[in-house]
Amino acid sequence: MHPLIPFADFRQILRRLVRERGFTLTVLLTLALCIGANVAIYAVVDAVLVRALPYPEPDRLVTAVNAYPGAGVERAGSSLPNYYDRKEAIKAFASTSAWQGGNAIIGGTGNPRRVSRDRVTPEFFATLGVPLAMGRTFTEEEMFYKDSARMILTDAFWRSQFNADPEVLGKTLIVDSLPVTVIGVLPPGFRYLSSEAQFFVPLASSDDDRKPDRRHSNNMQQVARLAPGVSLEVAQEQINALNAQQIADDPFASLLKGARFRTDVYALHADTVREIKPVLLLLQGGVFFLLLIGGVNLINLLLIRASGRTKELAVRQALGAGSGHIAGEVAFETVLLALGGGLLGLVLGAVGVRLLGTLGTDQLPLGANITFDARLALISLGGSLLLGLLLSLPIIWFSLHSRLAVVLQTESRGGTVSRAAQRLRHGFTIAQVALAFVLLSGAGMLGLSLQKLIGTSPGFRPEQVLTGNIALPWKGYPENEPRLAFMERLLAELRVQPGVLSAGLVAGLPMGGNINNSATSIEGQDPAAAETVRAHYMSPAAGEYWQAMGIPLLEGRYLEDADNHRDLRVCLVDQDFARRYWPGQSALGRRISSNPKFDEKEAFTIVGVVGSVKQRELAETAAQGGIYFPMKANYTPNGFTVVLRTAMEPTALAPMLQKVVLKLDPELPVDELKPMQTWIDESMVARRSPALLAGIFAAVALLLAAVGTYGVLAYAVNQRRREIGVRMALGALPGQVRAQFLGLGAKLLLAGISLGILGAWGAGRAMQTMLFGVGSVHPGVLAVTAVVMVTVVLLATFLPSHRASRVSPIEALRDD
Structure with a gap:
């Protein structure tokens, strides 16, 4: 307790706050709402942007892209x-490794399940x-396929799959139909970034995978640790x-x-959160x-409230109360309210x-680390204490700068407060x-951007399409x-199922995150002489993929099942590709x-041109161009997405899809069973959630602004009640008072x-990376x-103005 606040004064402060229930409740609710919103968003910012990665000396971890x-x-990742x-040549790296995400099938016949697993170097x-x-x-010997049937378990998987068996080393688990030997278990809580492995x-x-001509087969992430004392610039x-x-x-x-071509070296943490950082900073702002x-x-x-107590404070100062005592009392009361709020x-x-979790924060990079813990509570309470002190400063200044004689004199006449106090409140x-x-216009910009994004055609018709x-x-x-x-047996089975209008397969589903892009050569065009590669x-x-997705055919024909068995190698290209070349x-x-x-020998003949589609997200603007090959082109993929168009939900x-797949292979699961529209919706989480939250914040801000304006004018009417009464007694009309x-x-x-x-102009410029189809103004x-x-x-102004016009001169003069 502040030394200038005796226990008796402390009790008096509490009694006053209890007595002024309306004031106290308003302050507490306002603080709770504003602090609560900041706490919730900061919990996300703290977990994703502020906290260091949970590894020793995390600032030395880097990635090369x-x-x-x-x-x-x-x-494009690394190869x-x-x-x-780089393991041999880059001396700035004390240790170099590579990581690749993925999944694997475990479980018995008839009940297979796919789990996340990662591939890593020693x-x-x-x-x-x-x-x-x-x-x-x-x-190093286990980095070749023939000796690679080894696995290291996470602590959680060791406990769930092996019942925390202390003798688990040397035991095997069937993974992708092959026995794999357990050689290690990781410590509890280990997780690599956002991986769910x-x-x-x-x-x-x-050996072929390691040859120089594969240097640009970028399909993995390189993770390295800088040598002690070595900077990112040196690496x-x-x-x-x-x-x-x-x-x-x-x-x-x-x-x-x-x-x-270039390679960029980034701090691992900064690179992990690079895309979501602007969004989180926007929300925190x-x-x-x-x-x-x-x-x-x-x-x-x-x-x-302090203006209403000026006479009381003036009397107390006249009776000997020191400035320090009054300042301490004001600060203590304000801090007490701030801590309560x-x-x-x-x-x-x-x-x-928890509510933010429903908006997909757990899917953010490092989003699994979002928690509400004691550390966050202490930061929040510390912030509340600081806020209380800051709020008390103008009140202390006002309380100590009211001249005693003037205050007592004006109060005795029932006059108005000083112009300085008025200007302060008006400011x-x-x-x-x-x-x-600013907040309302920012929410409007985000909302308009989202509306334009939702109205953007993805290049296909996602309604009534199921994927797996x-x-x-x-x-x-x-x-x-x-x-x-x-694949051909699967398509044959699916085509005859009730409710299936068309069935197709694709290795790179739009919005699915599995994007492969590579340079292409054109017959008769020298890539070296081209303006740019x-x-x-x-x-x-395969199958009726384009029909199922609703991708229009603009020229020629679609690919057919027979194209997988013909000698002539054919392909489709999209409109952007055709226009470019x-x-x-x-x-x-x-x-x-x-x-x-x-x-x-490996040339493909173009037999059709289809419409261009958005591959990564609806906000794509660059015409990247796309090529579709038959499933049996150079290499038939082992992973693909089933796409079904139906007339029903x-x-x-x-x-049905799960049943058909299990009929063909009892050890094969189907994952990510969801409508195509869900993929699109999930791709917009980083834009939809900020727009929604900004709208909520703007609505609360608008309410607070209205309440604040109403409070200032209502107080002005109350302070000038006698003046209004005199003016109306001298003939002023209610409309004149209202207009004033x-x-x-x-x-x-x-x-x-x-x-x-x-x-709003400044905020628009700051939000530009988050906006789609909308300028800074x-x-x-x-x-x-x-x-x-x-x-x-x-409207908030009209209410006290109307009340002022209804002041009775007789009652106003009698009250004084």
Whole structure:
């Protein structure tokens, strides 16, 4: 307790707060709402952006990412040859490893299930600084396919699958139809970033996979630990030097130069959260604005309350009360309210964290680490204490700068408060309106952006389409022929099922995250002489995939089942691809190669042109171009997505699809059974959730601004009650009195909106990366925001103004 606050004064403060229940409740609820919103959002920001990765010396962990900006590929991961080359050549790396996500099938016949599993190199856990709790890691010999049947379990999988058997080392588990031996168990709680892997297997390969011509088969992530005292810049310089050395004798040197190939070294944490960081900072900024608006509202409320106590404080000062005592009492009371609001805010924040989980925060990078713990509670309470002190400063200034004689004299006449106090309250009201305008316009911009995004055609018709993922295990389907045979049997079974209008298969489902892009060569065009090399989306497909997805045929024909068995190698291209290479001409009959250099033996003839589709997200704007190959082209994929169009609710076909697959292979599960529209909705989570939350914050800010304006004018009417009575007794009309206070409210509103427009422009520029089809300033959004603000604030202004016009002169003079 503050030394200047005796226990008797403490009890008096509590009695006063209890007596003024309306005031106390308003302060506590405002604080709880604003602090709770900040706590909930900060819990996400803290887990994703603030906290260090849960590994020893996490600031030394980095990742190296290949990029081909000239070909339209800013990020392409790394390759297996990159791992082996950099492991030897980059001395800035104390340890180098590689990681690749994936899944595997476990479980018995008739009840198979797919679980997440990761493939890693032997140094992976040492690079992270995580020792195994039991057993050993992989060896170099186990990095070849023939000796790779080894696995390291997570603690959770060891407990669930092996019942925490202490003798688990040496035991086997059937994975993808093959026995795999357990050689290690990880410590409790270990998780690599956002991976949900239940176990780890070697990132096995063959000698051919490690050759230099595979350097740009980027399908994995490189993770390295910087040597002690070595900076990120040094590692970047060494990788640049290695690239320059290798490109000199690279078989694709001219293509790489055209694609402006480079490798970027990033801090692992920063790289992991790079895409979600702007979104989270935007949300944190939004709730901080809400806290500012709430704080301004409370300052005005506290100033109004302090103005009502000026006579009491003046009398106490006249009787000898010191400035320190009065300041301490004000600070203690304000901090007490702030801590009370902070405690309520913690409750709301904990609820908010759970509500945010329903919006998909657990799917964010590092989102699994979002928790409401003691650390967050202490930070929040510390912030509440600081907020209470800040709120008390203007109240202390006002209480100590009221001159005794003037206060007692004006109070005895029942006059108005000083102009300085009025200007202070009016200034806070203007700030509140401006901040609310910024938040409301920002929410409008995000909402308009989302509306435009939702209205964007993905290039296909997602309604009434069901999808399901299938991965064929290596043991049963090691070669192209058995894989293709299974696919053809599956399509034959699905086509005759009731409710199925069309059935197809694809290796790269739009919005599904499994995107493959690579440079393509065109017959008759020299890639080295081209203006720039371009990477295109590539995907094998079969059956009626395009019909099932509703992708229109623009020229030629679709691929057919027979194309998998004909000698002539054919393919489809999309409209963007055709326009890029043959503008104004037909693409039919043209030949392309999926290799960077045109190969006559591996050439494909274009037999059809289809509409272009959005592959990654609806916000795609670059015309990347796409190619569809038959399932048996160069390599039949072991993983693909089933796409079914139906006349009924898509999910109604899910049991049938599972039943058909199990009939063909009792050990094969179907995963990710969901409508195509769900894939699109999930791809928009990072845009939909901020727009929704910003709308909620803006609505609360608008309410606070209205309440704040009402409070200031209502107090002004009460303070000037005698003046109003005198004026009306001398002949002033009610309309004149009403107009006076409406005019005051309009001036405050106009000033606030003027400042708010400037703030909205700045906010729009800051949000540009989050907006789609919307500039940093949108006149329509500003106009609508202004109309909403004017309507709500003038309504709040009208109520006290109307009350002022109804003041009775006789009652006003009698009250005085």
